[in-house]
Amino acid sequence: MKKRILIVGGGTAGTMTANNLAKKLMYEIDKDEIEITMISNSKYHYYRPGAMYVAFHKASGQEFVREQRTLLMPEINFLVDEAVQIDTNENFVKGKSGTIYKYDFVILATGCEVAVDRIPGLKEGGDWFYSYDGAKKLAKKFGQLKKGRVLVTVNFPKTPNVPHQCGIAPIETTIMLHDHLKEQGLRDDIEIVYTYPKVAQAVTDGLFLQGPTSKVLPSIFDGIGVKYKTSFTLNKVDPDKKIAYSQEGEEIEFDILMSTPPFIATKFIRESGLSKAVDDEGWLPTDKKTLKVKGYDNIYTLGDTVDLPVSKAGGTIHNQTDVVADNIASEIRYGYPTESYDGKVIAIAQMGLSCGMPLWYDYKEDVKPTPCSKLGSFVRKGFNMGIYWAAARGMV
DSSP: OOEEEEEEOOSHHHHHHHHHHHHHTHHHHHTTOEEEEEEESOSEEEOGGGHHHHHTTSOOSGGGEEEGGGGSOTTEEEEEOOEEEEETTTTEEEETTSOEEEOSEEEEOOOEEEOGGGSTTHHHHOBOSSSHHHHHHHHHHHHHOOSEEEEEEEOOOSSTTOOOBSTTHHHHHHHHHHHHHHHTTOGGGEEEEEEOOSEETTEESOSSSSHHHHHHHHHHHHHHTOEEESSOOEEEEETTTTEEEETTSOEEEOSEEEEEOOEEEOHHHHTSSOOOOGGGOOOBOBOTTTOBBTTOTTEEEOGGGBOOSSOBSHHHHHHHHHHHHHHHHHHHHHSSOOOOOOOOEEEEEEOSTTOEEEEEEOSSSOOOOOOOBHHHHHHHHHIIIIIHHHHHTTOO
């Protein structure tokens, strides 16, 4: 009987994994033994890391969008439909259209979403670069700002040891903002204040979620005149007075509040009954090695939906997708998974408008800061504009 593999979600994780599966299982697909289907709530695919370039007028945003169908191998069935229900007993996902999608294996790759309403006043008083609409609003405000203060705040999920989306992004955008203001001749008139919450995964009273980088940041910020404050856990915002309040009892005035807001899993995942995360955040309980949802032999997950202590970013997904694809292929062929994820994350951080810093870490070793360079920035921008689309297609 034909095996059905269903991928829910057309972002980076779902797209890479669908294409990798199609390549690995081409023999079985040609024999009509395997069927691969993807459902996504949009016909478009957005390269989300491109949004922060939009915030500083270094991109329009349109160059980071493709039609999803063009990124998938022809052997993959693609349907635009929003998943609204999963039945793990009968092995099906129901779409908003009413369609029932049966599966033998399902990959939940629905990502995460901004939840600004979880902090009073943040929606009205803050801005964020994690979406193209948000980045465009920031760009407009930066274009109008001539003097004052930009306050950077960071929020973490309440679920212990789970990071926010793209952990390095607040540092990247803080330094990019410094460079942008220098280009505009406004840096001397605009103060940048970078803050970090009291508890950030394994780090307390730091400036980053891992110790080695947290210790290096003060010297980096001092060198470019960025002020910084630890233990500022954003609690509420007064949009009229333009004041940010912390859980620790401090308050800071701002002209622009550039925030990393709270993140939660998508509604479909939060209502699936699969998550045990606190505060209805919805992170899926994920086996750190196999990337199966704990308690289910035929449900895999990866990317921003997991509860693992690794970055919710493309540099993580690129190392997870082969594990998921190999394990499903092995289960179909041999009856058991064969690969194990080691927590590896590899990326190039955009540390300013023209400096890129290679970084990598895994479950056992934290990020070790390395020198950034113009070459690193060239590679990062090259990845953004071209290599990413090859990677999404499973070619890199």
